[in-house]
Amino acid sequence: MSSVDTTEPSAEKRRIRPLGTGINIEHLSKVFSSGAMRGGEQVKALDDVSLKTSEGSFLSLLGPSGCGKSTILRIIAGLETASEGTVLMNSMSPKDLQSQHELGIAFQDSALLPWRTVESNIKLPLQVAGIKPDQSAVDELIDLVGLRGFEKAKPATLSGGMRQRVSIARALVVKPTALLLDEPFGALDDMTRQRLNMELQRIWTEKPATTLMVTHGIAEAVFLSDVVAVMSPRPGRIIELVEIDLPRPRHPDMLRTKEFHAIHDHLSGLLFGGGAGTETEATVEPGSDDENTAKEPV
Numbered sequence: 067m068s069s070v071d072t073t074e075p076s077a078e079k080r081r082i083r084p085l086g087t088g089i090n091i092e093h094l095s096k097v098f099s100s101g102a103m104r105g106g107e108q109v110k111a112l113d114d115v116s117l118k119t120s121e122g123s124f125l126s127l128l129g130p131s132g133c134g135k136s137t138i139l140r141i142i143a144g145l146e147t148a149s150e151g152t153v154l155m156n157s158m159s160p161k162d163l164q165s166q167h168e169l170g171i172a173f174q175d176s177a178l179l180p181w182r183t184v185e186s187n188i189k190l191p192l193q194v195a196g197i198k199p200d201q202s203a204v205d206e207l208i209d210l211v212g213l214r215g216f217e218k219a220k221p222a223t224l225s226g227g228m229r230q231r232v233s234i235a236r237a238l239v240v241k242p243t244a245l246l247l248d249e250p251f252g253a254l255d256d257m258t259r260q261r262l263n264m265e266l267q268r269i270w271t272e273k274p275a276t277t278l279m280v281t282h283g284i285a286e287a288v289f290l291s292d293v294v295a296v297m298s299p300r301p302g303r304i305i306e307l308v309e310i311d312l313p314r315p316r317h318p319d320m321l322r323t324k325e326f327h328a329i330h331d332h333l334s335g336l337l338f339g340g341g342a343g344t345e346t347e348a349t350v351e352p353g354s355d356d357e358n359t360a361k362e363p364v
């Protein structure tokens with residue numbers, strides 16, 4: 067485990083591409099203005115966030131509820147605009163990522179089209195992009211996310227976990243070079259979540275898309291990531307970038323090693339106090355998602 071200098075390029079152990087070739091966020095701020103109905107109130111969600119990773123690396127954003135994690139993701143996805151600063155992923159703007167079909171996105175809410183079958187939902191991004199679906203690639207994805215036999219099922223007949231697996235497959239169908247995951251496994255049971263984390267790691271290792279994942283799970287973030295960015299309470303800033311230098315591929319056994327526990331403890335300290343992130347302590351409410359992250363399995 068080591069902290070990453072956010073500004074100076076450095077050769078990473080596993081990936082030699084320089085910082086900034088993957089995610090490249092510079093001085094990003096976001097102010098939301100509520101409507102005149104509420105007196106034109108302003109909410110500063112992000113304040114001068116800068117963050118760089120190398121192309122093909124996996125970064126997780128961890129932070130208290132409301133610190134702006136999803137806002138960063140939504141700006142990269144082109145769903146929100148920055149108030150100040152710039153955002154690039156693989157040297158592409160949000161607009162270029164979309165127009166060149168380089169982006170895969172999965173949200174916690176699977177947002178499937180209810181009238182389409184599993185297979186048809188997975189194919190949707192290809193159809194929207196005007197790309198002829200490769201049936202064997204779609205079949206492979208269906209196997210990968212464990213939905214063989216449910217290809218013709220409609221979302222309403224699936225469990226929440228199964229719907230989420232469709233959503234992951236749909237994010238991957240364009241073979242994205244940039245992947246945005248917003249708590250993709252947050253609603254899943256622990257067993258499924260662990261299995262999908264293993265599968266995600268395998269897919270990502272085979273074709274390492276530059277990835278940004280928003281999560282409340284410390285263990286999940288450590289297990290999957292090259293770098294974990296810990297954020298302060300609103301307005302969100304980066305408290306620390308923690309490099310996860312555990313060897314790959316990672317196995318569930320690793321969760322019991324002292325190296326894993328050391329990183330987990332460090333991140334818990336940043337989030338819940340007792341470390342550099344003491345200021346976050348007051349914002350973590352008992353029983354909240356954030357408090358529960360320390361006990362959450364991968």
Ligand SMILES: Nc1ncnc2c1ncn2[C@@H]1O[C@H](COP(=O)(O)OP(=O)(O)OP(=O)(O)O)[C@@H](O)[C@H]1O
Nearest residue numbers: 098099109111130131132133134135136137138300
């Ligand atoms: N469209 C919007 N209009 C006004 N305020 C917004 C809007 N979207 C987000 N916010 C506010 O910006 C802040 C950051 O929200 P965001 O969803 O990015 O946080 P988060 O860290 O992802 O939270 P959580 O972990 O609970 O999902 C919050 O205070 C939120 O209320």
